[in-house]
Amino acid sequence: MTVTRRTLMGVAGAAAMLALAPSVQANDYPEKRVTIIVPYSAGGATDVLARKVAEGLSEELDETVTVENRPGAGATLGTTQAAKARPDGYTLFMGQVSSHGIAPAVYKNLQYEPLEDFEPIMHLITIPNVMVVNKESPYESVEGFLEGAQSETMRFGSSGTGSSIHLSGEMFKARTGVDMTHVPYKGSGEAVPALLSGDVDVMFDNLPSAMPHIQSGDLRPLAVTSLERSEQLPDVPTLDETGIEDLKDFSAQSWFGLLAPAGTDEEVVETLSASLGKVVSSEDFAEFADTRGATIVGSNPAEFTDFIETELDNWKTVVDEAGVTVE
Amino acid sequence: MMENLAIGFDLFFSFENFIAIALGVCVGVLVGSIPGLTATMAVALALPFTFNLDPVTGILLLVGVYKGGVYGGSVTAILIRAPGTPAAACTLLDGYPLARKGQAGKALTMALYASCIADFISNLALIFLASLIAGLALAFGPPEYFWLICFSLTVVISISGNSLTKGVISGLLGILISTIGLDLVYGTQRFTFDVFNLMGGVSYIPLLIGLFALPEVIDFYVKKASPIAVKGADRSRVTLSEFKKSFLSIIRGSFIGVILGTIPGAGATAAAFLSYGEARRTSKTPETFGKGEVEGVAAAESGNNGVAGATLIPLLSLGIPGDVVTAVILGAFMLQGLTPGPLMFQENISLIYAIFIGIMLSSVVLFVSGKFAIRYFSKIADIPRHILLPIVLMFCVFGSYAVQNQMFDVGVMLAFGLLGYFMMRINMAAAPFLMGFILGPLFEDNLRRSYLIAEDITIFFRSPICWIFIAFTVISLFIGIRREIRMTRARKASAEEATAS
Numbered sequence: 001m002t003v004t005r006r007t008l009m010g011v012a013g014a015a016a017m018l019a020l021a022p023s024v025q026a027n028d029y030p031e032k033r034v035t036i037i038v039p040y041s042a043g044g045a046t047d048v049l050a051r052k053v054a055e056g057l058s059e060e061l062d063e064t065v066t067v068e069n070r071p072g073a074g075a076t077l078g079t080t081q082a083a084k085a086r087p088d089g090y091t092l093f094m095g096q097v098s099s100h101g102i103a104p105a106v107y108k109n110l111q112y113e114p115l116e117d118f119e120p121i122m123h124l125i126t127i128p129n130v131m132v133v134n135k136e137s138p139y140e141s142v143e144g145f146l147e148g149a150q151s152e153t154m155r156f157g158s159s160g161t162g163s164s165i166h167l168s169g170e171m172f173k174a175r176t177g178v179d180m181t182h183v184p185y186k187g188s189g190e191a192v193p194a195l196l197s198g199d200v201d202v203m204f205d206n207l208p209s210a211m212p213h214i215q216s217g218d219l220r221p222l223a224v225t226s227l228e229r230s231e232q233l234p235d236v237p238t239l240d241e242t243g244i245e246d247l248k249d250f251s252a253q254s255w256f257g258l259l260a261p262a263g264t265d266e267e268v269v270e271t272l273s274a275s276l277g278k279v280v281s282s283e284d285f286a287e288f289a290d291t292r293g294a295t296i297v298g299s300n301p302a303e304f305t306d307f308i309e310t311e312l313d314n315w316k317t318v319v320d321e322a323g324v325t326v327e
Numbered sequence: 328m329m330e331n332l333a334i335g336f337d338l339f340f341s342f343e344n345f346i347a348i349a350l351g352v353c354v355g356v357l358v359g360s361i362p363g364l365t366a367t368m369a370v371a372l373a374l375p376f377t378f379n380l381d382p383v384t385g386i387l388l389l390v391g392v393y394k395g396g397v398y399g400g401s402v403t404a405i406l407i408r409a410p411g412t413p414a415a416a417c418t419l420l421d422g423y424p425l426a427r428k429g430q431a432g433k434a435l436t437m438a439l440y441a442s443c444i445a446d447f448i449s450n451l452a453l454i455f456l457a458s459l460i461a462g463l464a465l466a467f468g469p470p471e472y473f474w475l476i477c478f479s480l481t482v483v484i485s486i487s488g489n490s491l492t493k494g495v496i497s498g499l500l501g502i503l504i505s506t507i508g509l510d511l512v513y514g515t516q517r518f519t520f521d522v523f524n525l526m527g528g529v530s531y532i533p534l535l536i537g538l539f540a541l542p543e544v545i546d547f548y549v550k551k552a553s554p555i556a557v558k559g560a561d562r563s564r565v566t567l568s569e570f571k572k573s574f575l576s577i578i579r580g581s582f583i584g585v586i587l588g589t590i591p592g593a594g595a596t597a598a599a600f601l602s603y604g605e606a607r608r609t610s611k612t613p614e615t616f617g618k619g620e621v622e623g624v625a626a627a628e629s630g631n632n633g634v635a636g637a638t639l640i641p642l643l644s645l646g647i648p649g650d651v652v653t654a655v656i657l658g659a660f661m662l663q664g665l666t667p668g669p670l671m672f673q674e675n676i677s678l679i680y681a682i683f684i685g686i687m688l689s690s691v692v693l694f695v696s697g698k699f700a701i702r703y704f705s706k707i708a709d710i711p712r713h714i715l716l717p718i719v720l721m722f723c724v725f726g727s728y729a730v731q732n733q734m735f736d737v738g739v740m741l742a743f744g745l746l747g748y749f750m751m752r753i754n755m756a757a758a759p760f761l762m763g764f765i766l767g768p769l770f771e772d773n774l775r776r777s778y779l780i781a782e783d784i785t786i787f788f789r790s791p792i793c794w795i796f797i798a799f800t801v802i803s804l805f806i807g808i809r810r811e812i813r814m815t816r817a818r819k820a821s822a823e824e825a826t827a828s
Contacts, residue, residue, distance in 0.1 A: 072527025
């Protein structure tokens with residue numbers, strides 16, 4: 001077989017084409033519909049945010065962005081599916097405190113690695129949890145609650161084992177040493193009525209689901225679980241501010257961010273990050289976040305990676321202290 | 328109120344709102360009638376279209392899709408024994424036998440009448456009694472819920488077919504399968520055998536399709552011909568006497584639906600089966616149930632449609648979604664910057680009235696579009712089985728896959744198809760299995776929650792609601808078992824007579 005000049009040129013050309021292929025792909029991105037996997041059912045906080053982001057991204061990328069709900073097993077099913085998706089930029093994932101904070105600390109045989117299997121794009125928003133009691137409750141403050149807990153066993157409701165609402169309660173319990181029984185429900189929709197009717201004494205609910213009941217006066221907020229006060233509840237102290245030594249630096253928040261499967265082209269990640277930056281800085285998104293008591297973060301991929309690392313460490317400590325395990 | 332109503336009318340009367348309701352109901356009926364595509368999925372799929380609509384238009388579109396979807400679920404349950412939604416599994420108990428007798432039109436029409444009446448009653452309850460019965464949602468704690476589930480489980484007697492023993496075994500098997508997945512309290516894995524896809528439990532849509540639709544297909548190919556072929560040229564209609572006979576069941580079913588709809592998490596499936604059980608219990612001819620009794624279709628459909636309007640009661644008055652569909656609708660409200668709950672009645676009362684007016688109209692739209700659809704849907708029953716069944720099989724596979732886009736669910740559907748076929752061959756009813764599967768986790772969760780709350784058995788007797796459901800459970804068990812014993816004796820006597828002669 002003789003190798004002609006034309007053949008060599010052809011091979012060289014093909015090699016050059018191949019070498020350039022990823023950047024060509026990235027330049028043309030996106031060419032088809034983009035999907036955001038949400039590891040919860042439609043209608044929840046993660047889903048609502050994902051749909052809002054999808055709406056904004058659709059405009060920025062000039063391509064349809066849809067949401068796909070893959071609920072189950074405390075968000076780990078959908079997260080695993082996203083981790084195993086093709087890293088072509090057409091499958092993204094709406095990560096949150098459960099998938100990339102709590103679950104890795106709680107589940108022993110998790111099928112994904114939170115950082116190795118994902119390419120963080122942007123930390124979008126943070127929502128504080130709020131410690132709330134029923135309006136009939138005798139407790140007006142965290143101190144009063146702790147005093148009451150000396151003489152009786154408290155019950156705290158949650159939206160399910162391993163949720164941020166559950167682990168905020170566990171964190172409070174571990175720090176203060178109070179005797180509290182965890183009563184899990186299936187979602188806030190079932191847990192909030194239990195608090196309203198007095199079946200449970202306290203809850204560390206996400207601010208958006210507790211807010212309407214706080215505004216109507218049915219629930220009394222004792223403290224927020226973030227390090228800074230919520231703009232929606234300016235008169236409510238943080239747990240850190242209560243002056244109780246055990247609760248110093250107490251921080252347990254729900255957060256949400258967009259990720260892609262590991263191996264996604266760097267330029268695609270940059271394109272998405274830039275587009276997301278425009279989405280979260282819009283007036284529309286600011287209003288969306290404001291009505292939910294959420295703080296917009298809008299970090300870059302490197303900052304988001306650092307944040308996830310810190311969160312993984314924090315929740316591991318909480319889980320170890322509280323002794324929460326899932327086989 | 329009149330002033331608010333007038334503003335509500337002003338807000339409602341627009342071309343877009345009429346279109347939203349009509350389109351929503353039609354799309355809902357269509358999607359709901361495809362096995363595997365549930366009302367929940369239809370509403371979730373419609374959600375993005377509401378982003379750029381007015382709040383009233385957007386919400387009405389979703390409510391229309393929801394209501395259409397609930398009715399649509401009954402269509403394929405009646406025609407091809409493949410329930411579009413779990414609640415429609417009860418409708419097939421009598422609907423499918425009617426279709427096999429060549430009376431698909433009658434079954435579909437009765438389902439429509441019952442659905443629309445129940446829907447209307449449910450809407451009235453939503454509008455006039457919302458604040459009054461919203462308290463029900465809060466009055467139901469774990470122990471009250473526990474007894475409600477106990478009462479619901481007694482319905483197994485009504486849907487056990489010819490053998491109560493086999494019915495109970497079927498129900499227990501359903502409960503056993505429902506324990507697969509993560510434990511609620513400790514999060515430990517149960518019966519997952521390290522299969523990752525089982526961590527979230529067995530998906531109910533593939534299970535439903537496998538259990539009910541697939542055995543028919545397998546049976547056809549095993550026997551090479553269906554023993555009872557569907558008769559063509561269906562001209563059956565609901566007669567006035569049939570309607571009169573079923574009317575009381577429809578009203579009772581509607582109220583059962585309204586009450587269960589108001590309690591978060593109780594669900595349309597339990598309402599349909601409870602309504603069916605009550606209809607059979609009070610019937611003068613309970614032995615005709617399960618064999619093509621038009622009253623059975625009426626009871627089941629009124630039960631599950633009665634839930635549709637009522638689930639909006641805790642959502643609008645307390646901000647608490649009653650089920651997954653209302654959780655999606657809650658999401659739509661939030662996307663519009665509105666927060667359902669007590670404050671909404673103070674701050675957005677005209678908007679609520681506009682939605683109420685639209686919801687009332689949706690019952691009328693459902694009736695008209697249903698009437699129109701039945702004309703074409705009923706023709707499905709005329710398709711020869713050797714052509715229809717491969718299409719059913721395709722729907723089974725597609726519907727199971729569509730739930731989570733994974734082949735694992737198709738495997739689940741096939742496995743439960745084989746189980747369903749085995750149960751069919753040994754004359755074991757599949758409906759109690761479904762009841763056990765759906766109610767089992769609610770039974771267990773509420774039992775355990777009650778203990779966690781009180782660590783004392785007296786919590787199970789803490790309120791009048793507990794005692795009411797304890798009484799219902801005992802009475803239902805007593806009457807049901809007595810009736811079964813009598814019917815077994817009667818069957819034995821007639822068999823002995825036949826042998827003697």
